């Protein structure tokens with residue numbers, strides 16, 4: 419089995435890239451990708467950790483793209499993590515994230531929560547700051563009883579300290595991954611909150627910019643979901659991908675490779691993606 423969607427401590431995961439590789443080896447994964455949110459800072463370390471090991475490491479990234487409702491995350495697999503266009507786009511995302519983070523800290527402070535930017539930076543180090551880092555601090559300080567409550571009360575849309583961040587335009591998220599020799603894939607399509615004809619329209623739009631794949635296996639998806647999504651992949655001539663969205667200890671119910679249960683993403687997804695990657699070169 420494989421896992422082509424997972425986070426390291428360079429975004430909001432808790433394992434270092436080396437530890438992700440060690441865990442992947444210990445459960446016998448055939449291939450693993452690190453797909454941190456809006457950063458490739460952990461990729462070089464993971465590549466080095468995987469050298470000479472019996473695993474196929476896939477350099478990846480997960481971009482938060484613009485969409486009016488729901489969330490649109492584009493996973494890029496087999497990327498050249500040194501691509502100047504990619505690095506430029508990620509540096510923009512990082513600046514926007516920084517602006518948002520300061521606003522979240524200020525909002526939390528005005529509603530009586532004791533928190534500083536330095537604390538959040540320390541929580542996220544060496545990674546970029548994401549909302550789960552705010553949630554961990556709120557939990558540790560006893561303002562909330564769970565990570566879920568931290569999002570519901572404060573950090574998610576509708577929460578007291580929700581601040582939207584400027585996201586990357588859809589066309590750019592997809593085309594820049596292609597410019598970086600990567601395979602752009604719609605992550606967890608259910609989170610777009612679009613189904614049927616709306617999802618098909620979104621796919622058609624993204625295909626114009628170079629979309630090549632869709633995640634059909636993901637933590638929590640039922641056999642029925644998977645069947646429906648693989649039908650959609652076939653209809654739109656997209657390759658299938660899949661992964662757990664492992665984050666380590668901040669999402670303890672999700673195991674690398676296994677997800678919350680027995681995810682089991684088939685090796686053939688990897689083989690087909692590799693075949694396509696060869697054709698792109």
Ligand code: AMP
Nearest residue numbers: 430455547548549550565566569570574
């Ligand atoms: P950010 O990139 O800062 O917007 O944070 C995104 C991260 O927050 C992702 O890892 C999501 O899985 C996590 N997240 C978003 N909404 C929730 C929620 N309601 N409960 C738990 N985690 C969430």
Ligand code: ZN
Nearest residue numbers: 425430455665
């Ligand atoms: Zn995350």
Ligand code: FE
Nearest residue numbers: 480491605606
């Ligand atoms: Fe995501």
Ligand code: FE
Nearest residue numbers: 423425480663
């Ligand atoms: Fe993710």
